Amino acid sequence: MSATALRSPVTGTTAGPALRRLLAAGPDLGTHVARYGPLPPTSSSLLLSLEQAGLRGRGGAGFPTARKIATVAATGRRTAVVANGTEGEPLSEKDKVLLTHAPHLVLDGLALAADMVGAQRRILCFEHGNPVVEASVRRALSERGDDRVELLATPRRYLSGQETALVNLINGGPGKPAMGRPFVRGVNGRPTLVDNVETLAHLALIARYGPEWYREIGTPEDPGTTLVTVAGSVARPGVYEVAHGWRLDEVMAHAGATRPRAVLLGGYYGRWASAGKMSGLSLDSVSLAAAGLSLGCGVIAVLDDTTCAVAEAAAVATWFAANSAGQCGACTWGLRDLAHSTTRLTDGPSEPAGPAGPGKLMRWANMIEGRGGCGLPDGAVGFLRTALEVFADEVQEHMGGGCSRARRHLLPTPAPEPWE
Helix, strand or coil, X not given: CCHHHCCCCCCCCCCHHHCCCCCCCCCCHHHHHHHXXXXXXXXXXXXXXXXXXXXXXXXXXXXXXXHHHHHHHCCCCCEEEEEEECCCCCCCCHHHHHHHHCHHHHHHHHHHHHHHHCEEEEEEEEECXXXXXXXXXXXXXXXXXXXXXXXXXXXXXXXXXXXXXXXHHHCCCCCCCCCCCCCCCCHHHCCEEEEEHHHHHHHHHHHHHCHHHHCCCECCCCECEEEEEEEECECCCEEEEEECCCEHHHHHXXXXXXXXXXXXXXXXXXXXXXXXXXXXXXXXXXXXHHCCCCCCCCEEEEEECCECHHHHHHHHHHHHXXXXXXXXXXXXXXXXXXXXXXXXXXXXXXCCCCCCCHHHHHHHHHHHCCCCCCCHHXXXXXXXXXXXXXXXXXXXXXXXXXXXXXXXXXXXXXXXXXXX
């Protein structure tokens, strides 16, 4: 999937003209200003506007943006702001598409956030090896004549986007997760605001149009729109802008999903849900939490009935193990053993030693959960545990050697760049 896979936003009669398109203006500054108008100066009321708008982070955690900014600003110290567009999640494309098609909206948000916290450093991070993204951002900065923004191309590793790892990388370290909180001690020891690039784009829109405008669509708990990457067994994969509260099955139908058997929400750090569970489910935090799910980084990956889910799970389990930072036993040895056993389960009874049963895998997963130095082991456990639950019938088919579904490798597992 690439930036050219961008599709039209999901729309409907209830949204009407209030549905905003983050990517409508185009990448150049002239078109951007013609579409949105000039960036307003940072006002003392902007923090209150963000709070009233209910903007939450779009990187996965969903933390209230106003509270995050206020915490850094209240330190009264020299600060830094980091725009996080690393997107180490292999299924996600939204940040790359945003930086390619609407870089000025991100840079607007970065400028406003930096003014709000009095930042002495402004840093925009994106994944190394994406020349289109880098060229778009550099061109946008040149058009603005802005030499205050530092650019950092991060290694192609899942953990590069974790905020403490990102701060560690900026500070000259290997980019591994670390203890501490960036908003207390981050870049060069300064309180640091780390925000996802989509969050900053929404901030720039709220600064222009206000919280009432932002709340015209969405739900009371989750106002506004969000960018989602729809992938897997769909005819029209791509990045879509949808209003919070839209039904999941409607979004999948719009992307051309046929005969969906299950969906992975939130990417590899997310959870699997069966077709029956996702029927009628809406994309808002309240509804998803009630079902034990989260939209996370905005990934919706669909799996149909012709694809071997156990093989997909084994490939991702192996990918998790390869992305370990090697800083704790749960990650270094636990993820390796889970990957090995899930692969043996895929091979079924042809394995000389016999596959590890799902019960044993569950017990091992429970032993790993909550014991890692960062959240990587917990992400792997959540992915694998829900896969074993949702695809229990197929697991039994593998145990008996009877699975005839195709091994399509729908879920990408890129090799991470080695640790230095």
